[in-house]
Amino acid sequence: MGVRSSKTVDPVVSRRYSSESEAMLVVRRRPHMVNGGGFVVSNSKQQVVFTVEGCGVLGTKDKLVLKNGDGDDLLLIRKMGGMVQALNMVHKKWEGFGYDKEGTEKLLFTLKDPKESCLVHHGLIKILVHGKPKISTCNVYNNNYVQIKGSFAEKDCNIMDSDGRNIAQVKIEKEMEEMVGNKKDLYNIIVKANVDQAFIVGVIAILDYIHGESTIC
Numbered sequence: 001m002g003v004r005s006s007k008t009v010d011p012v013v014s015r016r017y018s019s020e021s022e023a024m025l026v027v028r029r030r031p032h033m034v035n036g037g038g039f040v041v042s043n044s045k046q047q048v049v050f051t052v053e054g055c056g057v058l059g060t061k062d063k064l065v066l067k068n069g070d071g072d073d074l075l076l077i078r079k080m081g082g083m084v085q086a087l088n089m090v091h092k093k094w095e096g097f098g099y100d101k102e103g104t105e106k107l108l109f110t111l112k113d114p115k116e117s118c119l120v121h122h123g124l125i126k127i128l129v130h131g132k133p134k135i136s137t138c139n140v141y142n143n144n145y146v147q148i149k150g151s152f153a154e155k156d157c158n159i160m161d162s163d164g165r166n167i168a169q170v171k172i173e174k175e176m177e178e179m180v181g182n183k184k185d186l187y188n189i190i191v192k193a194n195v196d197q198a199f200i201v202g203v204i205a206i207l208d209y210i211h212g213e214s215t216i217c
Contacts, residue, residue, distance in 0.1 A: 012108050012129055012199035013074055013098055023197060025049070025189040027204070029214040036217035038064070039208065041189070041201055050074075050198065052205040054215030064205045064215055066198065074098065075202045076105065094206050096199075109146075109199070111206055124149055127203060152207040155187045159200060167192050168200045184213045 011018060024044050030037035036056025043049050053065045062079035080093040093112050097105040110128045125148040150157030152170060159168040172187040189204060191197045209215045 011196040013196050013202070014198060015196070017068070017074075017198035018194050018196050019191075020193055022193050023191045025191060025197065025201075027187050027189060029185045036215055038205075039214045050201045052201065052208070052215060054209065055217040061217065062209075064209060066202050066205060068198070074198050075108070075205075077202060077205060092210075096202050096206075109202075111203065125207075146203075148203070148207070152204075153211050159203065167195045170204065 026042045026046075027039050028042065029039050036054035038052040038054040038057060040048055041050040041052075047069065049069045051067045051069075051071075053067070055061045055063065058065060064075075064077040065073060066075035066077065068074055076097045078095060078097075080095065093110060095107060096109045096111075098108045100106050107130050109130060112126060112128075127146040127148070129144050129146060145162050146167070147160045147162075147164075148157055149160060150170075155170055155172040157170050158166045159170075161167050169190045170187065171190065189200060191200050205215060
């Protein structure tokens with residue numbers, strides 16, 4: 001069992017996808033017969049709890065879909081296009097949309113990543129969570145921001161809240177790495193108690209695409 005916590009973290013997608021205990025999730029790349037096929041996320045009971053579909057399934061580049069274990073759409077994630085975005089090589093913008101009760105898209109978060117070289121060299125990535133109140137107007141990392149620090153390519157990074165507390169971690173155990181031989185094919189996401197796991201997996205999906213892994217064709 002994971003460590004229990006009494007602290008509640010506001011959900012981004014839905015509180016339905018948070019747990020009272022720390023959760024160990026396993027990310028497994030789909031077979032290589034489909035480029036851009038995405039990945040599957042399982043829990044400690046080996047039950048599929050999320051799937052991410054990439055361009056090999058969707059037939060469209062710069063677009064991702066996160067589904068729950070029942071196959072219901074939770075997030076539509078897409079990279080902004082247009083001439084201005086194409087010229088802006090410093091910040092590539094991704095947006096994650098959820099759905100209201102009527103099925104209408106609702107913007108939930110925006111991710112702007114730094115240059116690719118910064119990503120490789122453990123740069124800091126910021127995620128703006130929309131619809132959350134700001135507790136400070138003088139602190140750029142107020143409570144509507146989430147930050148990623150470390151190297152996703154090496155499967156060694158942390159997702160932190162605005163106070164610098166870890167809410168999730170991407171890692172690969174030495175035994176697992178020796179077994180699969182490729183960090184891209186099988187790794188873990190450790191999500192803290194009361195944190196929205198669907199949101200965390202949505203963020204991981206974008207990092208996967210940026211690094212040219214399972215979701216990109």
